[in-house]
Amino acid sequence: MIDISPTENVFTCSASFKDPSTLYPTTLELSSHQLLWSARHPTKDNHTIQVPYCCIYGYEAPTPAGLDVNHQDLKDIVQNTCRDRMIKVHFVEFLFSDLKAVSSPQCTTAYFLFERRADVQRFLNLAHQLGVFPRPRRILALVNPNGGVGKAKTINDTVVQPMLEHSGLDVKVQYTEYSKHGIDVAHKIDLKEVDTLAVVSGDGLLHEIVNGLLSRSDWDHARRLPIAIIPAGSGNATATSIGIRSPIVATLALIRGDTVKLDIFSLSQLDRPRIYSMLMFSWGMMADADIESDIYRWLGPLRFEIAGFIRLIRLRRYPGKVYFLPPHHKAKPSPASTLDSSRNSSHKQDAPVVQYGHLLKDIHHKPPEPWSLLPNMPFYTMLLLLNFPSAGETIYFTDSIRFNDGVMKLWYSCETRFWKIILPFVLDLTNGKLVERDLMQNKDCGGLLIIPGVEGKPNDKTTHEVVDHEQVRSESAKKLGIYQKPGIFDVDGEVMPTARTLIEVLPSFMDITIPEWFYHEKDVDRERTALAKLKTELIKEASKRQHPQQRTDGHNQVREVFLVLFTLVTVVTAYALFFNEEHRARERMAQQI
CATH class of the missing domain: 3.40.50.10330 (Probable inorganic polyphosphate/atp-NAD kinase; domain 1)
Structure with missing residues (x-):
């Protein structure tokens, strides 16, 4: 904390909020976390305006060079003299205290005219010491x-x-x-x-x-x-x-x-380049809906909901086995890996280290302990591995996910009854309660080994089209007569070949910028969390002070109403088409008989 005397951070000047044409006498203060000025309006009551430093994105100040007054008339001299003592501060203000609302923030400028040029330089020096400006x-x-x-x-x-x-x-x-x-x-x-x-x-x-x-x-x-x-x-x-x-x-x-650490998922397949994910991996209904939603891109974020409802109506089953590793488990180096590391000790690693790459080659044995098979899963309807709480602007799964805790959150389901799935997706897709229902089961993982029920050869371009009884790996899937396409592997919205896949987590591996006031109660950095909470309260207080008539952002409410109506229309239409097609099929069979 910078030691500043009580009078050193207080300035007497004239200020204007948004309108530079009218300036009022002001007492300006640089506090520890925000800019404060008390505007003495000639006709209105005095009021204090506060701008948290975390909302300031720039400023404009006069250059230290002197003015050439020899070739300027009196009007220009007066204007330039004022300009030589004026500082513009650009910041973001929030129209209401919901900091995540799309229509809440707006860019604003405050104007400060100091009495002396020396005050301008003193203000700038102190502001830079306090971290007011970027x-x-x-x-x-x-x-x-x-x-x-x-x-x-x-x-x-x-x-x-x-x-x-x-x-x-x-x-x-x-x-x-x-x-x-x-x-x-x-x-x-x-x-x-x-x-x-x-x-x-x-x-x-x-x-x-x-x-x-x-x-x-x-x-x-x-x-x-x-x-x-x-x-x-x-x-x-x-x-x-x-x-x-x-x-x-x-x-x-x-x-x-301001930055925080970000976990990264490492996805490896045999004889294929490694892929990295910062958002999610999915297989099954969610993956199909995500990829198939590309044809609805013109709808924006709504494309995911529409494609999802269509996939719900045409629900599939995806055979396969999934093994998971407990979180924060450290692999013991095998003799082969020790030999490789000794050979390459004098060389840089070509890529981030994979601890369990040998599991991709050993297709005849199940992974050793502590790897475990997900129970009661001869097939899946959806499998979702998340690094963030949201899978889209309108798809919010849970607040329990942290993107820098070194843990992969896995949700999966084998539910195939349409009526059992549709209601949770309609009612809970945006409120974080979808994963709390009996529809989905979850595991905390440190790694995953996914073995699809149908696999093509590593270089087979027709992997997604192979439907061969001999290529079905899962015995339970064979007993159920499941010989269908294996579905799509979706990595951050991109298609990945559907084959034996090893997924490991690289904890706190990269950096991503975030708002200075963003935090989560379970963040490890308690000091930053406390500071972010303080900044959040300051922004909300400033918003309520400047805009006492707080309103809400109706954008999300309108979207939710539209989604419910669309779902009802989709369900009714789907069932109408289904029964109509079934009736026609019966008529054709009757005619053949």
């Missing part, structure tokens, strides 16, 4: 103009870049030009020239960036590059999970530069 950094903003519903370029032009211009940061902008371009950018980026990599898109481009950084030869250095996400896709699950729904808040978090 620290200098170099930003590379990667924009996907075609992501989601094509709104990324508009968000970048109207929100991100104007805020970054006031931040004083060194910013470069690059647009993606083709599929998987993000992987190439992250793989080739000069880490010495960038301090933060910002992604203006959805979870797909973020997935590419993570895989591009971790596929580099200097991956151990590249993984330490902080990543910021500006939600401009159709899903935005990652941003939603860290308290970001608005591009304004996301850009503020990017500028302020």
Whole structure:
């Protein structure tokens, strides 16, 4: 804590809130966590305006150079003299105290005219000591103009870049030009020239960036590059999970530069490149719905709900076996791994270490203890591995998930009765209670070994189409007569070949920027949690002080009503079509007889 005398942080000046044409006498104070000024209005009651430092994203101050008055008239001299003593502070204010609401934040500017130039410099020096303004950094903003519903370029032009211009940061902008371009950018980026990599898109481009950084030869250095996400896709699950729904808040978090650690999932298959995930892995109904929702991208976040309801009506079963490892279990090095490590002791690791890679090759024996088979699972309807609480803007599973605790949260179900599944998905998909129902079972894991019931050869391009009785690995699936397509492996919204897969967690492996006020009660860093709580209360207090008539954001309520109505219409239509088709089939059979 900086030791400041009671009078050193108080300034007498004139100030204006939003309107620079009218200034009122003000007492300005730089406290430990917020900017305070008491405006003495000539006709209204005096009131105090407070701006938490965590909401300030930039400022404009006069240059220290003197003014050339020899070639200016009196009016210009007066204007320049005032401008030479004025500081503009750019910050985000919240219209109501729900900090996650999309329409709550807005960009605002306050104007302060000091009595002397010396006060300007004293204010700036003290502000920098207190961390009022963002620290200098170099930003590379990667924009996907075609992501989601094509709104990324508009968000970048109207929100991100104007805020970054006031931040004083060194910013470069690059647009993606083709599929998987993000992987190439992250793989080739000069880490010495960038301090933060910002992604203006959805979870797909973020997935590419993570895989591009971790596929580099200097991956151990590249993984330490902080990543910021500006939600401009159709899903935005990652941003939603860290308290970001608005591009304004996301850009503020990017500028302020506060980061936390992020767990990464490592997914390995035999004779295939490793894939890394920061969001989720799914197999079954959720995976099919996610991938099939691409045809509804024009609907934005609603595409996931619509594809999900359609997949619920046409429910499938997915045969296979899943083995899980208890969390925080350390593997004992085998003789082979010890030999490999001794050979490569003088060389850098080409990729993050995989502890159980030998399980991919040993297809004739079940994994040894402490690996365990998920019980009573000859087949699945859905299997979901989550690193974040949300799987989309409107899909919220549970608040119990932490993205930096080194634990994988697994939910799975073998329920095939349509009526048993539809109601929980309609009523609890957005409130976090879906996983609390009997529909789904859960496990805390440190690793997973997934063996689909139907597997093709490692290089077989038709893996998804192979339906051969001899390739069904599960004996219980054979007894049930399950010889169907194995379904899709979905990794952060991208398709992965359906084959024997090993998933391990890399704890606290990368850094991601978050709002300074975002926290979770179970966070390990108690000091940061306490500070984030304080900042949250300050922002809410400032919001209520500036906007006493608090209102609520009706965006989510309207969406929920629409989803319920859409579900009812879908269910009625589906059953009508089903019974109509069944009636026609009976008529055809009767005619044949």
